[in-house]
Amino acid sequence: MKLEMICTGEEVLAGQIVDTNAAWFANTMMEHGIECQRRVTVGDRLKDLVSVFKERSFEADIILVNGGLGPTSDDLSSEAMALAKGESLVENTVWRERLEDWFTRNGRVMPQSNLKQALLPETAIMIDNPVGTACGFAVKLNRAWLFFTPGVPFEFKQMVKEQFIPFVKQRFEIAGDVALRKYLTLGQGESSLADTLECIALPSGMTIGYRSFMPHIEIKLFARGEVAIGQLDRIETQIRSILGDAIVADDKKSLAEEIHSLMVDSGRSLSVAESCTGGMLASQLISFSGSSSYFDQGLVTYSNESKVRVLGVKPETLDVHGAVSIATVEEMAMGARGILDSDFALATSGIAGPTGGTEDKPVGSVAIALATKEGVYSQMIKLPRRSRDLVRSLSTAVAFDMLRRELLGQAVIVDYGSIGRFEK
Template identity: 35%
Template sequence: MNAEVITIGNEILSGRIVDSNSAFIGARLSGIGIPLAWITSVGDDRDRIAQAFEQAMARADVVLVTGGLGPTHDDMTKHVFAELFGRKLVLNEEVLERVRERFAHRGIEMPSSNVDQAMVPEGVEALENQWGTAPGLHLEEAGKHVFLLPGVPREMKGLLEQCVLPILERAGFGRPILQHTLRTTGISESALYERLRNLPDMACLAFLPGLTGVDLHITVQGDEETAVRGQIETMAAEIRERVGEFLYGEGDQTIEAVVGEMLMAKSWRMAVAESCTGGLIASRITDVPGSSNYFERGIVAYSNRAKVALLGVPEDLIAAQGAVSAPVAEAMAEGVRVRSNVDISLSVTGIAGPAGGTEEKPVGLVFMGVSTAEKTFSKKFQFGNERWVNKQRTAQAGLDLVRRALVEPAAQGGGI
């Protein structure tokens, strides 16, 4: 059992709009156990649309088409569909009345061109569109289901959720399919693969690398939901064991939310002193609802003068070591912790780029400091040459450094 999505419109092929519909449809179909096997995009051309229909009907059990249902000359999806299946277009009075009411509600006279949207192929079910004027269409043919949906994402999503998915579920499509994500940072995709390559059921595991880490996505489908859940948990437990300290969260958890939970559990408060990230770390921390319970303040000490005045970093230390150095990172961390009267602090100082690097201190060099009442330490990182990327990765690595510092030594195999 599988599905295909056909997106129609010159605007997609020309890059004027991004096809977000296919991703949404794929996620929703996957949720009910129907894998999306193909995505086809075609322009506003009758012959190519017909060819896409024929190809999809030959290989897919469920075909969802988006776009081309509007009232203008280039909206030809329904007409090609009717010709291909040998069905006349007939006026659906119920659809026409809904379209008229929609225009009347807005105080606008319905253009005559909108009458075409009430023309429905014979024997095809019209799906009520509560979000626009073009109805969705549904045909069951030889055990296969074809859906024509508007291309406007809001309308497509509404029809998919309210009409398409219930129809497919009632038809008995799909088997229980469950998914779970484990989130890692500070380790490359290839290094993770080396740790996990001989796992049983590797086909169930997807590696999804991103800017700040690699997500491990488990997908399991079966006939009995309890068994599927058990298989996912068995695999997740093995991954947790093998990935160890690089695993920071599960599901849609962010590292800033995880750090916040850990601070709350200890009843600790935190402060940050940022240079090269320009307040990004404080911004991410405060993106989490309730962060005022544990976040005291963030200081952007971008210049050397600010580091001295706001954090108490000795001028002679900067002169001797340079602003981008381990001793200065530690002094920044300790300075913001003491001045803020908090339990733990983080500092970052580096060369974000693309200019400003030297042979001794290249672009992408970052030092981070963490300070508590017991100890202050720093760690060196070397990122790349892109300024925005370096800022994002620095923020992630800094939050991960705090996460590791908050973990009990026994739980992280001897500490940092």
């Protein structure tokens, strides 16, 4: 079975918005053992839409079309599909009634333009949208089924999970058993990881893939069929042996997710004091439901005065060592931990750039500390030639990994490869 995706919209094509739907879709389908083999992005032009629908319908077995089902004049997916099929648009009375009922229940008058959302190609199968005003639909054209979904992310994702995946499984025979393992890495680039793992002889039916979403590279180990699945443990052992400390989480989307899981299970508490990361540590953790069970406080102590008055950093420490130093960040971490007697505290202070660096402490110099009830771990890392955002996100990841390693009883300070360190 050959699966493809067509993404519609001028704002997507022009890069005005990031197409997160496409990345989510490909990843979700792979987890169900179905690989997306091609993706096409096309603007809101009727001729182009008709052309791409026809072209890809000769090549693919099923095509997910995302976007263009709204009530405005630039929403053209239904009209384009009808033209591609050579048939008329017909009002779907079931969906019209659903629209009228939705507006009535919400105490609103339905604009005339919304009636457009009930117009579907004559041979289309209506697909329910339980959370929006745009229904989806499926149409057979040439070799392919084209399955249309709205572009609103939460509507799209629900329809993929509840309708598209069952639709595919009902009509196509999915290749045998599949298994996917994912490893989150830190400190090595995609090409470096690929070169390092090239020595592994993969059995038939197994592939290694890479996904870059800085500050991480995700490694995907994908096995098709019982024989390949039976070899997963052996290949994973080789990967872990070769990469060592570069692997920082399994089957997690971020280190923050790993920390959240570990902290919830530990029953211990955490405070953070941030300077250069400016609230990234706190923000990433509190995005998870249940973080209140362990997260005591997040303090953004950006100025020297706030470091002194809020965290108790000694003025002489700042005078002698500066704000970006091991001495200062250790006192920040101890101060943050002591306020509420948290079990742990993380602290960051650095020069994110693009200005502010010196010969001794160039842009990309970041001090990070982890305070525990037994003592303090600290390091100063080098992140040269990185953007301001990447310096901050890498620093956040290293801080989280220090805490992760402490929670797991591992060495807290390790080498990550491309992340350098100042010697104390």
